[in-house]
Amino acid sequence: xxxxxxxxxxxxxxxxxxxxxxxxxxxxxxxxxxxxxxxxxxxxxxxxxxxxxxxxxxxxxxxxxxxxxxxxxxxxxxxxxxxxxxxxxxxxxxxxxxxxxxxxxxxxxxxxxxxxxxxxxxxxxxxxxxxxxxxxxxxxxxxxxxxxxxxxxxxxxxxxxxxxxxxxxxxxxxxxxxxxxxxxxxxxxxxxxxxxxxxxxxxxxxxxxxxxxxxxxxxxxxxxxxxxxxxxxxxxxxxxxxxxxxxxxxxxxxxxxxxxxxxxxxxxxxxxxxxxxxxxxxxxxxxxxxxxxxxxxxxxxxxxxxxxxxxxxxxxxxxxxxxxxxxxxxxxxxxxxxxxxxxxxxxxxxxxxxxxxxxxxxxxxxxxxxxxxxxxxxxxxxxxxxxxxxxxxxxxxxxxxxxxxxxxxxxxxxxxxxxxxxxxxxxxxxxxxxxxxxxxxx
Amino acid sequence: xxxxxxxxxxxxxxxxxxxxxxxxxxxxxxxxxxxxxxxxxxxxxxxxxxxxxxxxxxxxxxxxxxxxxxxxxxxxxxxxxxxxxxxxxxxxxxxxxxxxxxxxxxxxxxxxxxxxxxxxxxxxxxxxxxxxxxxxxxxxxxxxxxxxxxxxxxxxxxxxxxxxxxxxxxxxxxxxxxxxxxxxxxxxxxxxxxxxxxxxxxxxxxxxxxxxxxxxxxxxxxxxxxxxxxxxxxxxxxxxxxxxxxxxxxxxxxxxxxxxxxxxxxxxxxxxxxxxxxxxxxxxxxxxxxxxxxxxxxxxxxxxxxxxxxxxxxxxxxxxxxxxxxxxxxxxxxxxxxxxxxxxxxxxxxxxxxxxxxxxxxxxxxxxxxxxxxxxxxxxxxxxxxxxxxxxxxxxxxxxxxxx
Numbered sequence: 001x002x003x004x005x006x007x008x009x010x011x012x013x014x015x016x017x018x019x020x021x022x023x024x025x026x027x028x029x030x031x032x033x034x035x036x037x038x039x040x041x042x043x044x045x046x047x048x049x050x051x052x053x054x055x056x057x058x059x060x061x062x063x064x065x066x067x068x069x070x071x072x073x074x075x076x077x078x079x080x081x082x083x084x085x086x087x088x089x090x091x092x093x094x095x096x097x098x099x100x101x102x103x104x105x106x107x108x109x110x111x112x113x114x115x116x117x118x119x120x121x122x123x124x125x126x127x128x129x130x131x132x133x134x135x136x137x138x139x140x141x142x143x144x145x146x147x148x149x150x151x152x153x154x155x156x157x158x159x160x161x162x163x164x165x166x167x168x169x170x171x172x173x174x175x176x177x178x179x180x181x182x183x184x185x186x187x188x189x190x191x192x193x194x195x196x197x198x199x200x201x202x203x204x205x206x207x208x209x210x211x212x213x214x215x216x217x218x219x220x221x222x223x224x225x226x227x228x229x230x231x232x233x234x235x236x237x238x239x240x241x242x243x244x245x246x247x248x249x250x251x252x253x254x255x256x257x258x259x260x261x262x263x264x265x266x267x268x269x270x271x272x273x274x275x276x277x278x279x280x281x282x283x284x285x286x287x288x289x290x291x292x293x294x295x296x297x298x299x300x301x302x303x304x305x306x307x308x309x310x311x312x313x314x315x316x317x318x319x320x321x322x323x324x325x326x327x328x329x330x331x332x333x334x335x336x337x338x339x340x341x342x343x344x345x346x347x348x349x350x351x352x353x354x355x356x357x358x359x360x361x362x363x364x365x366x367x368x369x370x371x372x373x374x375x376x377x378x379x380x381x382x383x384x385x386x387x388x389x390x391x392x393x394x395x396x397x398x399x400x401x402x403x404x405x406x407x408x409x410x411x412x413x414x415x416x417x418x419x420x421x422x423x424x425x426x427x428x429x430x431x432x433x434x435x436x437x438x439x440x441x442x
Numbered sequence: 443x444x445x446x447x448x449x450x451x452x453x454x455x456x457x458x459x460x461x462x463x464x465x466x467x468x469x470x471x472x473x474x475x476x477x478x479x480x481x482x483x484x485x486x487x488x489x490x491x492x493x494x495x496x497x498x499x500x501x502x503x504x505x506x507x508x509x510x511x512x513x514x515x516x517x518x519x520x521x522x523x524x525x526x527x528x529x530x531x532x533x534x535x536x537x538x539x540x541x542x543x544x545x546x547x548x549x550x551x552x553x554x555x556x557x558x559x560x561x562x563x564x565x566x567x568x569x570x571x572x573x574x575x576x577x578x579x580x581x582x583x584x585x586x587x588x589x590x591x592x593x594x595x596x597x598x599x600x601x602x603x604x605x606x607x608x609x610x611x612x613x614x615x616x617x618x619x620x621x622x623x624x625x626x627x628x629x630x631x632x633x634x635x636x637x638x639x640x641x642x643x644x645x646x647x648x649x650x651x652x653x654x655x656x657x658x659x660x661x662x663x664x665x666x667x668x669x670x671x672x673x674x675x676x677x678x679x680x681x682x683x684x685x686x687x688x689x690x691x692x693x694x695x696x697x698x699x700x701x702x703x704x705x706x707x708x709x710x711x712x713x714x715x716x717x718x719x720x721x722x723x724x725x726x727x728x729x730x731x732x733x734x735x736x737x738x739x740x741x742x743x744x745x746x747x748x749x750x751x752x753x754x755x756x757x758x759x760x761x762x763x764x765x766x767x768x769x770x771x772x773x774x775x776x777x778x779x780x781x782x783x784x785x786x787x788x789x790x791x792x793x794x795x796x797x798x799x800x801x802x803x804x805x806x807x808x809x810x811x812x813x814x815x816x817x818x819x820x821x822x823x824x825x826x827x828x829x830x831x832x833x834x835x836x837x838x839x840x841x842x843x844x845x846x
Contacts, residue, residue: 028568035567042569266474280827281820282784292812296492377585384791407595415584422583
């Protein structure tokens, strides 16, 4: 008696509850009476909010009008986006002279190009690229944005920035086409790749010196109109403040965190006190302190402009939050790493800079990005003390005569802008987290 | 009493090269002296400049201004204050109370809403989870200040005028909402009203004892006594019966429209409402994330085991998952409460008289004791945050003791 079947039994179809849309719906939305009820409540809420917002913001909205009255004539129940559209340039660039806006755009494009190599895996020397952005880009951008006469120091820095940018771009191209660093690539082209180390170094130095000379003479011929900082505004000002805040608060935070974990009691107490004081008060009080008390701190006759005061306040405040983020990252590093570093004879800075920080920073990336998002959102507070950042510009639309009292639409537009910036940053950090922890996953 | 062996041992040890600049102890001392020197010099420099500038501008210093009467009024105060008579010290207290009031209410609302949204985020219902996700993402990624201004300018300033107030209490006239704020009726207590709260207290004590008894019975015999319905019944019915038996000694001082404004009751300015709502909504999104992370931190085996002994979804949450998740939820929750207190300072953007806008701005502009006033305001926030972190530390210690 054979109970073995000769032919293969055909596969049964997967049960309806697993494979079809209907099955999915049943499992996820209608699994029980209460669940079904919940689904309908949720559908109703979505209908109310999304439907209402769509009707108000798109169907009934007015996009082209010259003033608020025309919006009302067109539709009483819809949004009046025309005001926002009229003010779009102000929202993005503040009161920057309209003929000079190309400078801001150029600054943005330069930054994007400068940072681009960081995302291309074939390019070598990413660390140097990152450092050069922080060290040189601010001078180039600062000159581009404020213009006017430049002193000798500024001339040197601008020329260096140009060289750094050119080297960076050449390095990117070399990396893209030959997967080599720029140095090795240039030496190979010049036929010096077999020369001694000293000759190679000298050749590279000469190349850089020539480039620097050329850049220096080139930038001497530049004349661009001076734009006072009071004309800066809108999204541009928001990004300037938060950009400087980000670039300076990270190193500041690292120093404070190291101070807080230092073995030297006085350094530790001072750092801890500084961090805790700034972390326990709201940013707005720090901003007020900056504007009311910094003038008192300065020697007589020395006046800081408001933008600088605000930036100092933002940097101090955020450095303290960053310090706590960094400290958390440092605590996650096992003790063996410190001991190992000591064993191979590294001192304090060697241990921290070469062994601990690279690991800790990698762990901390999501939290650091979180702090950056917080900083970007907090920048809106500068509108309270009278700077015309993005929010300041949005609020002044309602004081413009043709658009008198137009509050909702500009604020919603600003909210959408911030939502896009912040959520894409946090999406990116989540992606990075997954990518960086890939090595640890089993 | 020298031990000769030891002494010999000490002599035999190779002598350590003492290099002054490469000795760690010397370096530590030097670094610290250097730090003190730099910080001390900076402090001396700043204080010197400040003193010089204050003298040069003829500004007054000292805390004498606290007893000087202030000439301005505030639209919202919890204690009596008359402009021209009340002192700056009183203004300071009003500011503190206003900040604490709005923060306290916002903490309660945001925590309740946040727990709700956080649990919803993990709901097996796909749609509910996505709605909660959208809520969290939208409100976390938009700056709080924009939300505050939006609620104030976009919602509470465009409410109907006083004459067309919206009645939120379904026609009884107890809550009237218009563009000047929310007008609330205040209760007027009759003679024997005290007996109602007393009855409530008795009921609560009784319920607590009853539940304790029920738990004991369950632990001893495994028999479950249903406590929920009797508890609710006792807490609701007993005060109600007493209230009716004493002849309902409670009246309302209703806001009544007289001329162009309401008279009677109490009123809350629109700025307060806008701040309260935006703080609650914004921080609820943060609370929701903390709650979700806390619930996810509970070992899934716990949940499965609870289901396998036949507990319902709701009981699994309330009796097994949430109590364990609390350990992970409470620390971020409390630091979030601290942020509520700090963020209530955004009141200044919409003119609610909290401590920053009342004391650090208005009073400072009037009297001009910049250093003292900024210092006092920051001091207040430091005291609050130190107090909160003190309690957080106590909680963490207690929780850690429970852990194995």
